[in-house]
Amino acid sequence: MEEQQIFVRMAIKAWDTQIGRADKFFSSVSDESMFKEVAPGKNRIIYLLGHLIVANDSMISIFGLGERKYAHLEEAFMTHPDKSDLDMPEISVLRNDWAESNRILSDYFSKLTTGEWMSRHTVMTDEDFARDPGRNKLSVLLNRTNHVAYHLGQLVLA
Amino acid sequence: MEEQQIFVRMAIKAWDTQIGRADKFFSSVSDESMFKEVAPGKNRIIYLLGHLIVANDSMISIFGLGERKYAHLEEAFMTHPDKSDLDMPEISVLRNDWAESNRILSDYFSKLTTGEWMSRHTVMTDEDFARDPGRNKLSVLLNRTNHVAYHLGQLVLA
Numbered sequence: 001m002e003e004q005q006i007f008v009r010m011a012i013k014a015w016d017t018q019i020g021r022a023d024k025f026f027s028s029v030s031d032e033s034m035f036k037e038v039a040p041g042k043n044r045i046i047y048l049l050g051h052l053i054v055a056n057d058s059m060i061s062i063f064g065l066g067e068r069k070y071a072h073l074e075e076a077f078m079t080h081p082d083k084s085d086l087d088m089p090e091i092s093v094l095r096n097d098w099a100e101s102n103r104i105l106s107d108y109f110s111k112l113t114t115g116e117w118m119s120r121h122t123v124m125t126d127e128d129f130a131r132d133p134g135r136n137k138l139s140v141l142l143n144r145t146n147h148v149a150y151h152l153g154q155l156v157l158a
Numbered sequence: 159m160e161e162q163q164i165f166v167r168m169a170i171k172a173w174d175t176q177i178g179r180a181d182k183f184f185s186s187v188s189d190e191s192m193f194k195e196v197a198p199g200k201n202r203i204i205y206l207l208g209h210l211i212v213a214n215d216s217m218i219s220i221f222g223l224g225e226r227k228y229a230h231l232e233e234a235f236m237t238h239p240d241k242s243d244l245d246m247p248e249i250s251v252l253r254n255d256w257a258e259s260n261r262i263l264s265d266y267f268s269k270l271t272t273g274e275w276m277s278r279h280t281v282m283t284d285e286d287f288a289r290d291p292g293r294n295k296l297s298v299l300l301n302r303t304n305h306v307a308y309h310l311g312q313l314v315l316a
Contacts, residue, residue, distance in 0.1 A: 157197045
């Protein structure tokens, strides 16, 4: 396997850092506390857990790597806001999904070559990509990393 | 274009995106609302504004580019938590500092070459850098970008 270039490893490391922090946070929250809001009237912790699983998992299809695994969580945790009275999985199931989705993504990330990271993702047309080669898979990873950090900032307030 | 160079532009673009969002947020907040807490008992908006100025400005010295300009804000917005009863500048001054610090940083960022971005920063020893060349200036920018996203997630709750 071609070795990943330094900047790819940097981007993956930044991802790992944010996921590690989020993981530490979720692990520290008891099942009952999962229903706490991050601030009065705002999203509950359980919603943000599901939301991050869905948002992160979507990279699998955006990158064209295969079927994403947590599409069934999209309705309750992405399409609709929290407290929409939609069915949510048991907390233990969601905790497993979180851990499993992180493992799946790490595995994909470690196997992508630098050239693959720098190639266009499935949501881009060839023409758009020719105009802006910076809109590649790695830029999606940078955005998703910031997305984790954004919600982590909210979670720690709970 | 060389892959590394594209990556530098991607990282700066991710920075610009987060700073742009934070800027839009702060612009939308009235002077009186600057004293609102992001959640009950948590940091006030004004504190996070000063905090981001200090954290971002510190890149100038970490990168060895020159004197940082907002070291005088460090006591009130970084060393001590919010509501420590320390003097804070007028809000209008802080708004100007925010805008000015973003201009200064953008200017520096646009002038750094790819090689400079990939070189070690002043907080690293040569030996540490030799062990992990991913701990370069660009990795600091990635971290600071996530730091902006983290606090932006909190700010929008206010």
